[in-house]
Amino acid sequence: MTDQLIERLVADLKPRDLLIDSRLWVHCTICLIVLAGAVLAIMGLRVDYPNALENGAIFWKPGIFLACWIGSIFLILDFSRPITKINKWHFTPILLAISIFLWQIIVQAPFFLTSDATISLHDPNAIYCLSVIIGGGGMTMAISWKFWFAKTASPKPSILGALAGFSVGCLAATAYALHCDKDGVLYIFVYYGLPILALTAFGSFLSKRLLRW
Amino acid sequence: MPNYNSQKWDEWIRAVLKGDQNAYRLLLTSLRLWLTAYFTKRVHSNVVEDLIQDTLLTLHAKRQTFDSRYSFGPWIAAVARHRWIDHMRATLKYVETQLEDDYPSQETERDICAKHDVKILLKLIPSPQAEVIELVKLKEFSIEEVSKQTGHSPSSVKVMVHRGMKKMMAAVEKVQDD
Numbered sequence: 001m002t003d004q005l006i007e008r009l010v011a012d013l014k015p016r017d018l019l020i021d022s023r024l025w026v027h028c029t030i031c032l033i034v035l036a037g038a039v040l041a042i043m044g045l046r047v048d049y050p051n052a053l054e055n056g057a058i059f060w061k062p063g064i065f066l067a068c069w070i071g072s073i074f075l076i077l078d079f080s081r082p083i084t085k086i087n088k089w090h091f092t093p094i095l096l097a098i099s100i101f102l103w104q105i106i107v108q109a110p111f112f113l114t115s116d117a118t119i120s121l122h123d124p125n126a127i128y129c130l131s132v133i134i135g136g137g138g139m140t141m142a143i144s145w146k147f148w149f150a151k152t153a154s155p156k157p158s159i160l161g162a163l164a165g166f167s168v169g170c171l172a173a174t175a176y177a178l179h180c181d182k183d184g185v186l187y188i189f190v191y192y193g194l195p196i197l198a199l200t201a202f203g204s205f206l207s208k209r210l211l212r213w
Numbered sequence: 214m215p216n217y218n219s220q221k222w223d224e225w226i227r228a229v230l231k232g233d234q235n236a237y238r239l240l241l242t243s244l245r246l247w248l249t250a251y252f253t254k255r256v257h258s259n260v261v262e263d264l265i266q267d268t269l270l271t272l273h274a275k276r277q278t279f280d281s282r283y284s285f286g287p288w289i290a291a292v293a294r295h296r297w298i299d300h301m302r303a304t305l306k307y308v309e310t311q312l313e314d315d316y317p318s319q320e321t322e323r324d325i326c327a328k329h330d331v332k333i334l335l336k337l338i339p340s341p342q343a344e345v346i347e348l349v350k351l352k353e354f355s356i357e358e359v360s361k362q363t364g365h366s367p368s369s370v371k372v373m374v375h376r377g378m379k380k381m382m383a384a385v386e387k388v389q390d391d
Contacts, residue, residue: 009273015232019277080278082291
C-alpha cells in the first residue's frame with residue numbers, strides 16, 4: 001500500500017512556491033496601502049489634521065495599530081510552519097503599542113471622570129469605525145487566507161488563526177485611524193478594540209476547521 | 214532506529230521542490246524506513262503503516278512550508294510528531310469515551326491498539342493516576358472494583374481517570390523528539 005502511495009505521490013509532484021516571509025510582508029503592506037488609500041479617498045484625512053499634527057494624535061493613534069500589526073506579522077511568521085520558533089523580540093512592537101496606549105491613558109486620565117469621555121461613546125459616526133474595521137479587515141482576511149494561511153502548517157492552528165484576525169483588524173484600524181478624529185482612549189478601546197477582538201475570535205474559530213492539517 | 218539521512222534528504226528535498234520526481238522517490242523511500250522506526254517506538258504495529266502514509270501525504274501537501282535555509286530532518290520530525298499527536302489525541306478520546314466500564318468492549322482491533330498506545334503513555338503521568346487508568350481503561354475493571362482495590366472512593370476514581378487522561382494529552386503535546 002505504501003509503495004503504491006509513494007508512486008502516486010511521485011506522479012503527482014509539481015514544482016511549488018515555498019512560503020517566503022518577505023512575500024507576506026509585501027502582501028500585507030499592499031493591503032494596508034490599498035485600504036488606507038480607499039479610506040482617504042472616500043472619507044478623507046481627519047478634518048482636524050493641523051491640530052492632530054500639533055498634538056501628535058495623527059501619529060500615535062495609527063501608530064498603536066501599526067505597531068500591533070507589525071508585531072502580529074512577525075508572530076504569524078513564527079507560527080506558520082511545523083517548527084515553531086518564537087523570537088521574543090517579535091513581541092516588541094506589541095509592547096510598544098501597549099506602552100503608547102498606557103501613556104495616553106495617563107495623559108487623558110484627568111478627563112476620565114468628566115462626562116465627555118462617556119459622551120464620546122455615543123458618537124453616531126462610530127458605526128463607520130466598526131464597519132471599516134470589520135468589513136475592511138474581513139476582506140483582507142479572505143484575501144490573506146488564500147494567499148498565505150491556507151498554505152501554512154502550524155502546530156498551533158488556533159493561535160495562528162487568532163493572529164490572522166488580530167493582524168487584519170489592526171491593519172484596518174490603522175487605515176481608519178487616519179480619518180477618525182476621536183482620540184479618547186475609552187473610544188479607541190471600545191470602537192477599535194472590540195472589532196479587533198471580534199476578528200481575532202473569528203480567526204480562531206475559522207482555524208479549527210480551516211487550518212487543521 | 215535509522216539515523217537522519219540529513220545531507221541526502223537536504224539535497225533531495227531541494228530537487229523535489231523544483232519538481233524532480235526521481236529525487237522525490239528516493240526521499241520518500243528513505244523516509245519510509247525512518248518513519249517506520251519512529252512510529253514503531255510509539256504506537257501499536259497495526260497502525261504504524263497508517264501513520265507513515267499520513268505523514269507522507271502531509272509532506273506532499275505541505276512541502277511548501279519547508280524553509281530551505283534550514284535542514285530537512287527537523288522539519289520532517291516535526292511533521293511526524295504532529296501526526297503522532299493527532300493519532301494519540303484520537304486514541305485518548307476513544308479510550309475515555311468508548312471503553313466504558315459499564316459496557317465491556319469486544320476487544321476489537323482498535324481497542325487492542327488503543328490500549329497498547331495508552332499503556333506507553335502511562336509513564337508520563339503520576340503513578341497513582343496511571344494505576345487507576347490502567348485498571349479502569351486497560352484491564353476494564355469496574356469503578357467499584359478499582360475503588361476497593363485502591364482505597365479511593367468511586368467518585369475519586371472517576372476524577373482520577375478523567376484528570377489522568379487530560380494530563381496524558383498535555384504530556385503528549387510536550388514530548389520532544391529524540
